[in-house]
Amino acid sequence: MSGVTDLAELLATMEPALTEGSFVYASVPAADLAAHLARGPIGLFREEEGITLILPADAAEGLAASAPMRMLTLTVHSSLEAVGLTAAFATALTKAGISANVVAGYHHDHIFVPEIDAERALETLRDLSRTAREKGDA
Template identity: 55%
Template sequence: MSGETSLNVLLRSMSPALNPGEYVFASVPEGSDLQRVQVIGSFREREGLTVIIERQEAELLGLACGYVMAWITLNVHSSLEAVGLTAAFATALGEAGISCNVIAGFYHDHLFVGKDDAHKAMTVLRELAANAH
């Protein structure tokens, strides 16, 4: 299944869902034991491995937890080739003053917003979906 590519269909049916918990992006030092940690996502950069994990797990590992986030999943199966979805929700959230970090999975887009902005972000995303043509 390749996923949806029509921007209007994607926006109308994105169906955002707020996942429970508090999440952080953290840089993990070389040689860290992550086998006992539930990593939500990761990306290797020149400077080290960035992981997305629950705040409690980061604290147990002694990792910095400066920006605590909420995790929103867009439940529409968006194609990795779709054009405009990220721009549309990033613009809407930006206009509302909400910072957003995006991870595109094979099936869904995952948005990480400040924990205190989670409900406001959900409102913005639902309005965006409702107003899509």
């Protein structure tokens, strides 16, 4: 397994980046998945009730979907075996009163937050990283 596992290093070196555009979560029946792939989902997950798609908000026309969200990417290559990273950023966002939905990719963690909270979430995560760097200097 590749990627960083040390929590202190992950927090100190993560550089959260806000992705352009808005995204939504929508669910489609599994039997209809092929018809919806042209919408350009950036993620999907099979659940008992159907397939959850994460897709650009403007591609969700006609689907029941979540409110618009923004995606923040932690630009540190975190290992899927790392312990504590999700808890650390979830705690920081919780203290700031920001809802977060996390998707872990092979290379990075991606956090979907309400569109209205995106800039505040970005600053919260930058503060978390800054604090971790300062602790490392002590």
